[in-house]
Amino acid sequence: MNKNYTGKCLCGEVTYVAEGPPIVVAQCHCEECRRSSGTGHTVGAMFISEAVALSGKVNEFRYMSSKGSEVTKASCASCGSPVFGTNTRTPDHLTLALGTMDDASGLDIEVVIFARDKPHWDQLGEDVISFATQPDWKPED
Numbered sequence: 592m593n594k595n596y597t598g599k600c601l602c603g604e605v606t607y608v609a610e611g612p613p614i615v616v617a618q619c620h621c622e623e624c625r626r627s628s629g630t631g632h633t634v635g636a637m638f639i640s641e642a643v644a645l646s647g648k649v650n651e652f653r654y655m656s657s658k659g660s661e662v663t664k665a666s667c668a669s670c671g672s673p674v675f676g677t678n679t680r681t682p683d684h685l686t687l688a689l690g691t692m693d694d695a696s697g698l699d700i701e702v703v704i705f706a707r708d709k710p711h712w713d714q715l716g717e718d719v720i721s722f723a724t725q726p727d728w729k730p731e732d
């Protein structure tokens with residue numbers, strides 16, 4: 592089913608419309624994804640580049656993957672939110688950061704990669720106390 596997915600960065604400077612469905616939705620625990628996201632993994636939805644219309648200024652950072660391809664991570668030039676990535680292994684494709692999507696309903700993670708690099712703290716047990724929103728808690732002095 593064709594569906595358009597819209598999204599934006601935290602400040603709203605970078606926006607996109609992607610014509611779906613995505614090719615794949617993947618969660619990645621590789622070191623580069625962990626460091627660039629500041630958390631245990633990234634979740635990305637891959638589309639054909641032509642299917643994505645993006646506007647707004649992004650900063651691009653490039654590095655070589657362990658397989659020798661060049662990876663580009665693009666983040667908003669104003670607020671720094673990761674927005675998309677590309678990899679020369681899969682030219683003409685880009686992967687949108689799923690957390691920037693306005694409504695990802697109907698999309699589920701289909702595959703996890705670099706599972707060996709998943710930090711132990713990235714999967715919470717059911718015993719962890721959880722709040723629906725920010726609790727009224729402050730560090731004691």
Ligand SMILES: [Zn+2]
Binds near residue numbers: 601
């Ligand atoms: Zn922004």
Ligand SMILES: [Zn+2]
Binds near residue numbers: 619621622625705
């Ligand atoms: Zn990764």
